[in-house]
Amino acid sequence: MVTSLGDFARLAAGRIEEILRRGRRLATIEAVVAAVAGVFCLIAVAAALSDSARGAWLAIGLVPCAIPAGAALVARQALAGASRASGIASDVSRLKDDPAVRRAIADIGDALRDRRHLVASGRRLLALRRIVSNRRSELTDLWASLLAITRLPLLAGVAAIGSLILGAIGVVATIVALLT
Secondary structure, three states, X not given: OOOOHHHHHHHHHHHHHHHHHHHHHHHHHHHXXXXXXXXXXXXXXXXHOOHHHHHHHHHXXXXXXXXXXXXXXXXXXXXXXXXXXXXXXXXXXXXXXXHHHHHHHHHHHHHHOOHHHHHHHHHHOHHHHHHHHOOOOOOXXXXXXXXXXXXXXXXXXXXHHXXXXXXXXXXXXXHHHHHO
């Protein structure tokens, strides 16, 4: 049980920082996987095309092949920038009287007990993000952290789904190239 404001602020900051660390690792892994899938797709489709279409594909295909890796890198950079913030505990302590803040922090504590719920932790922080949004110019470190964490599910989804789509396109293009 948290007994003092300082304990509560340290606990909340620790939980948020743990989510930032885990999210940064996830985003890094997704960026690598997405980059490999993008390069595979780019090369496989280029191999399946005729010489005249290959140059156009390499120029145009670079954009859709880079989107999943770009989404993961954006998430990683936002999480890395937020994790360098040092005022999360002091920002949380300014919200000491709000019961919704305490509930949100307790919720993410529950989610952190199971490593599989990293993205769910981000969703659980949406309530805290709504509370802090009105005071974002005052609570800058907490706001940057919450923004990075709550955007993680979307960016991670773009990276994961994009990687799967690019991998499937690459496999189909490889089969077409082998059959022709």
